[in-house]
Amino acid sequence: MIVALSRSFRKDAVTLTEHPFIPFDNEDDSLLFEKLQEHVLAHYPNPERMGCPDPAVLKSLIDNPGDVTLAALNDLHIFKCAECTRLLLELRQKKKQREAAE
Amino acid sequence: MVEIVESAIEHAVRRLKTGDPLGPEQVTQLLKRLVLQEVRRRRRANGRMVFVGSSEELPPTSVRNPQIQIDCALDLEIILQGETPDVRLALLLRYSRFRWSEIAAALGTTEAAVRLRCKRAIERIREKQEGEQHES
Numbered sequence: 001m002i003v004a005l006s007r008s009f010r011k012d013a014v015t016l017t018e019h020p021f022i023p024f025d026n027e028d029d030s031l032l033f034e035k036l037q038e039h040v041l042a043h044y045p046n047p048e049r050m051g052c053p054d055p056a057v058l059k060s061l062i063d064n065p066g067d068v069t070l071a072a073l074n075d076l077h078i079f080k081c082a083e084c085t086r087l088l089l090e091l092r093q094k095k096k097q098r099e100a101a102e
Numbered sequence: 103m104v105e106i107v108e109s110a111i112e113h114a115v116r117r118l119k120t121g122d123p124l125g126p127e128q129v130t131q132l133l134k135r136l137v138l139q140e141v142r143r144r145r146r147a148n149g150r151m152v153f154v155g156s157s158e159e160l161p162p163t164s165v166r167n168p169q170i171q172i173d174c175a176l177d178l179e180i181i182l183q184g185e186t187p188d189v190r191l192a193l194l195l196r197y198s199r200f201r202w203s204e205i206a207a208a209l210g211t212t213e214a215a216v217r218l219r220c221k222r223a224i225e226r227i228r229e230k231q232e233g234e235q236h237e238s
Contacts, residue, residue: 028201029224032228032231033199035231036178036197036227038139039231042140061194061195065204066207070194076178076179076182076194078197079179079194080177080178086116090120092199
C-alpha cells in the first residue's frame with residue numbers, strides 16, 4: 001500500500017527506500033542496509049583512514065562494480081569504516097544525479 | 103546533552119546531503135529521532151564498555167584504530183566469516199546502494215540467484231540488528 005502511495009505521489013514523496021520513518025523493512029532489504037550504514041557511520045570513525053582502499057577503487061566500485069575485487073577493497077573493511085561509507089554514499093549519490101541529468 | 107544534539111545535527115546534515123530534500127516538519131522529526139538514537143547509543147555504549155587494558159592489545163581488525171573502545175555486537179566481519187567472496191562482494195554492493203538487479207548484472211548472474219546466495223547472511227545480519235534494537 002505504501003509502495004503504491006509512494007509511486008502515485010512521486011513528485012513530492014521521498015522514496016520508500018530513503019524514507020527514514022517507515023518502521024518495517026521492505027522487500028529489497030533497503031532499510032536493513034540503511035540501518036547498517038547508520039551503525040557504521042556512528043560506531044566506526046576512522047579519521048586517519050587506516051586500512052582504507054584508494055578512493056579511486058571506491059569510485060571504480062560505484063562506476064564499474066563488476067571490475068572491482070574484494071582484495072582491492074581490503075575485503076570487508078568498508079563495513080568497519082565510517083569514512084569509506086560516507087565516500088561511497090557520496091559517490092553513489094553523484095552517480096544517480098549524473099544519470100538523472102542524462 | 104550539547105554533544106548529543108551536536109552529533110544528531112551532524113547526522114541530520116549527512117542525511118540531508120545524501121537523501122532527497124525534506125520539509126521543515128520532516129527535518130524536525132528527523133532531528134528528534136536522531137537525538138533519541140544518540141541517547142540510546144551512548145547509554146548502550148556506556149553499559150558495554152569493558153576495560154581490558156589498551157585497545158591496541160586487542161586482536162587486529164581491518165580498522166586498526168586504537169580510539170575505538172566499544173566492542174560492537176553488530177560486527178559484520180564476524181557475522182560474515184565463512185561466506186564466499188561473491189556473497190561478500192554482493193553484500194558490499196548492496197550496502198553501497200546498488201539494486202539487486204544491478205548486483206546480479208555485475209556478478210554475471212540472475213537477481214534470484216544472487217539473492218538466494220545472500221539470504222542466509224542477510225538473515226544473520228537482521229537477527230543481530232534486531233538483537234541490538236531490543237537491547238536498547
